[in-house]
Amino acid sequence: MTSQDAELRRTPLYDLHRELGGRMVPFAGYEMPVQYPSGILKEHAQTRERAGLFDVSHMGQLRLRGARAAAALENLVPVDVVDLPVGQQRYALFTNEVGGILDDFMATNAGDHLFVVVNAACKAADTAHLRAHLGAGCELEELTGRALLALQGPAAAAVMARLAPAATGLVFMTGAAVEIDGTPCFVTRSGYTGEDGFEISAPAERAEALARRLLAEDAVAPVGLGARDSLRLEAGLCLYGHDIDTQTTPVEAGLTWALSKARRAEGARPGGYPGAETILRQLAEGVRRRRVGLRPAGRVPVRDGAPLLDESGRAVGRVTSGGFGPSVGGPVAMGYVETALAKPGTRLVATVRDKPQEIEVVRLPFVAPNYHRG
Amino acid sequence: MSERKFTEDHEWILVEGDTGTVGISDYAQEQLGDVVFVELPAEGSSIDKGAQAATVESVKAASEIYAPVSGEVIAANGDLADDPAKVNSDPLGDGWFFKIKIADPGQLDALMDEASYKSYVEGLH
Numbered sequence: 216m217t218s219q220d221a222e223l224r225r226t227p228l229y230d231l232h233r234e235l236g237g238r239m240v241p242f243a244g245y246e247m248p249v250q251y252p253s254g255i256l257k258e259h260a261q262t263r264e265r266a267g268l269f270d271v272s273h274m275g276q277l278r279l280r281g282a283r284a285a286a287a288l289e290n291l292v293p294v295d296v297v298d299l300p301v302g303q304q305r306y307a308l309f310t311n312e313v314g315g316i317l318d319d320f321m322a323t324n325a326g327d328h329l330f331v332v333v334n335a336a337c338k339a340a341d342t343a344h345l346r347a348h349l350g351a352g353c354e355l356e357e358l359t360g361r362a363l364l365a366l367q368g369p370a371a372a373a374v375m376a377r378l379a380p381a382a383t384g385l386v387f388m389t390g391a392a393v394e395i396d397g398t399p400c401f402v403t404r405s406g407y408t409g410e411d412g413f414e415i416s417a418p419a420e421r422a423e424a425l426a427r428r429l430l431a432e433d434a435v436a437p438v439g440l441g442a443r444d445s446l447r448l449e450a451g452l453c454l455y456g457h458d459i460d461t462q463t464t465p466v467e468a469g470l471t472w473a474l475s476k477a478r479r480a481e482g483a484r485p486g487g488y489p490g491a492e493t494i495l496r497q498l499a500e501g502v503r504r505r506r507v508g509l510r511p512a513g514r515v516p517v518r519d520g521a522p523l524l525d526e527s528g529r530a531v532g533r534v535t536s537g538g539f540g541p542s543v544g545g546p547v548a549m550g551y552v553e554t555a556l557a558k559p560g561t562r563l564v565a566t567v568r569d570k571p572q573e574i575e576v577v578r579l580p581f582v583a584p585n586y587h588r589g
Numbered sequence: 590m591s592e593r594k595f596t597e598d599h600e601w602i603l604v605e606g607d608t609g610t611v612g613i614s615d616y617a618q619e620q621l622g623d624v625v626f627v628e629l630p631a632e633g634s635s636i637d638k639g640a641q642a643a644t645v646e647s648v649k650a651a652s653e654i655y656a657p658v659s660g661e662v663i664a665a666n667g668d669l670a671d672d673p674a675k676v677n678s679d680p681l682g683d684g685w686f687f688k689i690k691i692a693d694p695g696q697l698d699a700l701m702d703e704a705s706y707k708s709y710v711e712g713l714h
Contacts, residue, residue, distance in 0.1 A: 254677075255648040256623040441622070441649055514626050514670070516646050539625040539648050546626075568628075568644065568651075 226272035227362045227422040235437050243335035245273040248439040258442035259541040262408055266368035267438030268429050275338025276358040276416055279329040283352035291348055293488050295475035299324045304388045304403050306473050308465055314490030315461040323390040323403055334455050362422030367412030370434035386589035396428045409450025409584045448547055449540045451579030457519055458535045458549055466497035469506045505557040509548040512573035516546040517565040523552055524564045531556055540581055547581050594697055595706035602657040612685040616710045621647040624676040629665035629687055638696050643686050658696040664688040
């Protein structure tokens with residue numbers, strides 16, 4: 216065991232992952248399963264065809280309480296939180312002074328509090344950011360005693376119908392307190408795969424029993440972080456630190472759909488978050504570069520960091536995510552290109568191991584979503 | 590008589606006379622995970638022992654494959670273009686990468702035989 220290994224944290228499901236033959240790798244300071252013996256391709260297909268169970272307990276779960284909690288959170292995000300209905304979940308972004316993105320996260324109005332889930336790699340920074348800005352009338356609780364499981368795939372609803380019928384009443388991007396197999400959980404109907412599914416917040420001490428109960432269902436198999444990445448990439452979903460970071464604004468990232476009307480120039484509460492001036496200006500005037508989907512013409516995967524050139528050899532952008540899309544049956548990628556070249560059908564060249572690879576701008580997502588909208 | 594020898598980078602070479610067939614070991618394919626693309630050397634190209642000869646792309650990452658000996662590439666496994674998964678399912682057989690005309694058979698002496706390679710892999714954990 217190296218000194219680095221000694222510093223890695225473990226989720227409540229670590230022992231279960233080892234028992235299932237999980238190949239453990241360091242991720243965001245945790246030892247997480249990148250795959251199980253079946254392998255990434257099978258786990259990816261499992262999620263698109265039946266149901267996959269993911270351990271995402273490394274992510275940060277937070278509760279914001281208090282009369283001013285929603286208003287306080289609005290000071291940090293270009294999103295409508297004040298009028299978020301009870302039970303509704305919303306995708307949000309912490310922004311910085313230049314309109315760049317500090318993290319992307321989900322917030323749910325759980326009635327007497329806001330339930331927030333942030334990326335594992337950013338949870339310490341996000342928590343500090345919130346603590347520094349929330350102010351009086353608002354408390355922040357870090358839910359370190361909770362696990363988070365994601366059940367994703369077309370069979371997920373039928374599984375939940377058996378274990379927790381109340382959860383099947385949820386539609387995409389809504390959440391509620393639901394008891395599953397005797398365990399009090401908070402469940403949202405959302406995920407990071409493009410499939411219908413549920414994210415289940417449960418007490419850490421009940422997490423393994425809950426996971427075993429879900430895995431006992433024929434339709435459910437464990438899925439690791441490797442497939443989680445190929446699933447979200449095919450779904451066109453951003454990975455923080457790659458497709459979005461402190462240097463990309465939500466407008467450049469193609470996330471304007473997440474910028475609530477109420478917070479725009481013509482809305483009820485315009486601006487009032489870091490970088491608002493930049494973001495509102497970009498909404499009005501446009502941006503010089505944009506995130507796009509990319510499809511290599513051949514079979515060579517084109518990965519994060521690969522330069523993008525136009526057909527004359529001029530540098531015009533960069534790949535920010537890329538790999539093999541098992542459902543697509545070939546390589547897929549996302550990246551940023553000059554706005555003039557961001558039109559689907561535009562042919563570009565990516566450099567991979569010093570060789571040119573033809574690549575085309577395509578619409579996202581690569582795989583159509585199957586969200587349950589009721 | 591054909592003999593299979595192994596490198597510390599987990600390539601194997603199956604020697605028959607003055608030619609060898611090269612591939613990666615079962616341990617290597619298991620470590621790589623699902624293979625989605627293989628880039629092979631061109632037929633007729635010369636490669637030096639230890640130089641990069643091929644690239645294997647798994648779902649997560651690309652890995653370099655090095656030439657176990659110097660020589661001239663006389664064949665590349667075209668089947669891997671359509672079915673890269675052969676590297677996982679049959680790494681010592683149908684998942685072969687390329688055939689090489691061995692320039693200096695003396696270079697084979699430095700490689701491990703099957704039993705030594707097996708011990709080497711066991712010692713890696």
